[in-house]
Amino acid sequence: MIDIIVIGAGIIGSTVFYELTKQVKNVHIFEKNKQAGLEVSGHNSAIVHSGVDPVPNTLKAKYNLMGQAMYEEYAKELETPFKRIGAFVVAKNDEECKHLDILVERAKLRNIPVKRYDVHDALMLEPNLNSNIKEVLDMPTTAIVDPTHLSAQAVKKGVSLGGQAHFEEHVIAIHERLSHFEVITNFGMYQCKVVVNCGGLYADKIEALVGEPTFSLEYRKGEYIVLSEKAPQTSKRIIYPVPSPLGKGVLYVPTISGRSLVGPNAVDVDDFTPRPILDESVHDMKNKMNQLLDNIAYEYEIDRFVGFRPRVETDDFVIHEHPHVPYFFTLAGIESPGIASAPAIAKDVSTTMLLPALKARRS
Numbered sequence: 001m002i003d004i005i006v007i008g009a010g011i012i013g014s015t016v017f018y019e020l021t022k023q024v025k026n027v028h029i030f031e032k033n034k035q036a037g038l039e040v041s042g043h044n045s046a047i048v049h050s051g052v053d054p055v056p057n058t059l060k061a062k063y064n065l066m067g068q069a070m071y072e073e074y075a076k077e078l079e080t081p082f083k084r085i086g087a088f089v090v091a092k093n094d095e096e097c098k099h100l101d102i103l104v105e106r107a108k109l110r111n112i113p114v115k116r117y118d119v120h121d122a123l124m125l126e127p128n129l130n131s132n133i134k135e136v137l138d139m140p141t142t143a144i145v146d147p148t149h150l151s152a153q154a155v156k157k158g159v160s161l162g163g164q165a166h167f168e169e170h171v172i173a174i175h176e177r178l179s180h181f182e183v184i185t186n187f188g189m190y191q192c193k194v195v196v197n198c199g200g201l202y203a204d205k206i207e208a209l210v211g212e213p214t215f216s217l218e219y220r221k222g223e224y225i226v227l228s229e230k231a232p233q234t235s236k237r238i239i240y241p242v243p244s245p246l247g248k249g250v251l252y253v254p255t256i257s258g259r260s261l262v263g264p265n266a267v268d269v270d271d272f273t274p275r276p277i278l279d280e281s282v283h284d285m286k287n288k289m290n291q292l293l294d295n296i297a298y299e300y301e302i303d304r305f306v307g308f309r310p311r312v313e314t315d316d317f318v319i320h321e322h323p324h325v326p327y328f329f330t331l332a333g334i335e336s337p338g339i340a341s342a343p344a345i346a347k348d349v350s351t352t353m354l355l356p357a358l359k360a361r362r363s
């Protein structure tokens, strides 16, 4: 009998698997793809946010802050790159400067170092900023990672600690029995005491395999333009506008691989079928970016990609044991700041929910 089965090897499932293998030997992870971190975790901005943005009293705020504090050490432990390159939030007018006031107040309460610069001082630090901007908020703790590599490393380390990883194995049914679950995949049937659903865009469908669904997912598409590593870097830091209710807006992001990203946009969609990225969307993103930053080397565009944010109505992460199916846990609606939060979610959920549940079921 397996102790705990983790479904999904995105950044959430992979880090949960790794944390569990530190405490329990008999943990298995199932991933329908060939490798870890290829879905939502492979199609995003890959930023470890400072923790200023999430609104107070949310799981997003709690785990972003905890994650930011532990990331550097965690990345070392996983032998995956982590670069603290910092970010500038750019205000273009007086209205946006008022929003910076809110962020500064929040940063103070959360003990996050930030600094405000007028346009003159900001231009000394990032000479390609558009000179029509009004002010910037410097967030030096913001960092970048490679979430696909991080996910793969977490699975690899978990396996080296005794866990088992099953790739190209798709969970298709789950039966609740008196003292255990039967998890059915395209390869066979496995019995386990506890199940953790980290299914990303499919988490609602996976929860529905055991009982009444307690939430449903909605999807928000985000498209990107990728500039080659040969493109001259326009900014050392991540540059982003003052956030809106739709998210952080269109950013300029230097990546771990040396490439740069411009994006994402944010469009609510009915499903997550990838469709070609229209020139119109690209034009719109470039227009938005050009209000913040000059001299972006768009002639070095080498690719475009799209990511889908799995969202729930409450606008927060869903992290719970199913109310009617004990020992079945779901981690869903993990949109941004899911990358920044992953190590903290994994550690906290393992120690406060999963390991106690396993102990209770064993006794």
Ligand SMILES: Cc1cc2nc3c(=O)[nH]c(=O)nc-3n(C[C@H](O)[C@H](O)[C@H](O)COP(=O)(O)OP(=O)(O)OC[C@H]3O[C@@H](n4cnc5c(N)ncnc54)[C@H](O)[C@@H]3O)c2cc1C
Residues within 6 Å of the ligand: 007, 008, 009, 010, 011, 012, 013, 030, 031, 032, 033, 036, 037, 038, 039, 040, 041, 042, 043, 044, 045, 046, 047, 048, 049, 169, 170, 171, 172, 198, 199, 200, 201, 202, 206, 221, 222, 223, 264, 307, 308, 309, 310, 334, 335, 336, 337, 338, 339, 340, 341
């Ligand atoms: C456009 C965009 C930008 C973002 N930018 C940032 C950012 O800068 N910083 C940040 O912190 N966060 C960001 N995020 C959010 C972040 O990407 C997500 O929170 C995170 O990747 C979610 O990880 P996950 O493990 O929950 O999901 P996923 O990575 O999708 O993992 C779920 C896994 O489950 C597997 N799976 C599903 N069903 C089954 C099944 N039945 N059997 C077996 N396997 C299954 C899937 O194949 C997949 O690999 C962004 C997201 C988007 C879309």
